[in-house]
Amino acid sequence: MRHIAGRRTAGIVAALAVTTLVAAGCSDDNDNDKDKAASSVASAVTGSEGASTSAGEDGGGVVTLDAADGSKVELTGPIAGKYAAATEAQKKDLGKPMTGDDAAGTSDSGVVFQQFDGGVISAANGTLGTPAYITWGKIRDAWNVDRAEDGQPSDDGKGGSDGPLGAATSDETTDGDMKKSTFENGEITYDTKTDKVTVTVDGKTVDTE
Template sequence: MDHTDLGKELMRKIAYRRTTGVLAAVGAVVLAATACGAQGEASDASTAAMAGASESVAAVSKSATGGVDEVRVEGAGGVEITMRGPIAARYASATSSEKQTLGPPLTGDRNAGTRDNGVVYQQFTGGVITARNDDPGTPAYITTGKIREAWNVVRDAQGIPSTLGSNGSAGPLGPVTSDEVERGAVRTTTFEHGSVAYDTASGAVTVTVQGKVVPTE
């Protein structure tokens, strides 16, 4: 190879290296731009998620003291239901599992309101939330399943099932005074005048009124 050919070969190598360097730089810029674009999309997604969370929170209205004043939620049939006072506070604090068990709230005057004894209530497709009264700060409780069924059995004053008695908070058990307490396989709810225990293993339901076990139904 003469000096002329050697010079040409050297020029080709230099040009190749410069071209490779430029392509690498362009690739780096493209990768950087792509990365920035991905971050932007992630940021937008986060913003959208935060906006969705804000919309959910907007369904809960708080009082001047910071407590839950009312909760708006879609009820059975797609009708918006507004819960207030102790009922709203208990629903707002319910776990995902509790809300799933309760299901959508039911509409109509028979499914929400105040009983003659002052107990306030909201019926759901799978349970009920009740409170002794609608005063702010009054605790409300969730009652579902077999325990609710036993509480709703019409009973006489001694707790014996009877067609001439009363049921629910107006019955011999009285208003609810606790949520379900689970110990092993047994779930128990207390009432002003007794308790109902449900053994999830055996399916047995035990109703106690004024300290005495009475027939379930």
């Protein structure tokens, strides 16, 4: 994943009301239910800060947010779903979506992402239903460090989802003073009491930076 320096900048994000609908089957008996579902999802909900959600052509939601530069940023697929399902505290910590060439897109590994002032939402791919996760703070910073295949920091290595840790597989969890995020090939922990970050790749602890 392309690197954007992370900082947990508090931004005020409008509350979103989103209805998640699952339509199953394709028989004529389900036509009315599917029509109702499509109609419900297609109804836009607009917040006081200009955030809105509506249906995309693929049946998934589209979340539109105001960026810091005044432009509009559209979230789609798993990224939109994760943002819509986030708590108000998470949205506040994420802040406004970033813009520019490195702010969103698809990494070399196929991971889709959207950078925010205070974090990043990423998913292993852009297919609807693929789980998406929020990564931020010092864990995000350590994930973005360029690393060799063995996980050690290297100027010739790769960082983020393209690096040896791979894609995110969890949101940040908290157990006492310890915060942790897991990845395809390891985990990163942050001890808020000691301010220590520990990076583990393929079961081996490696240098943080």
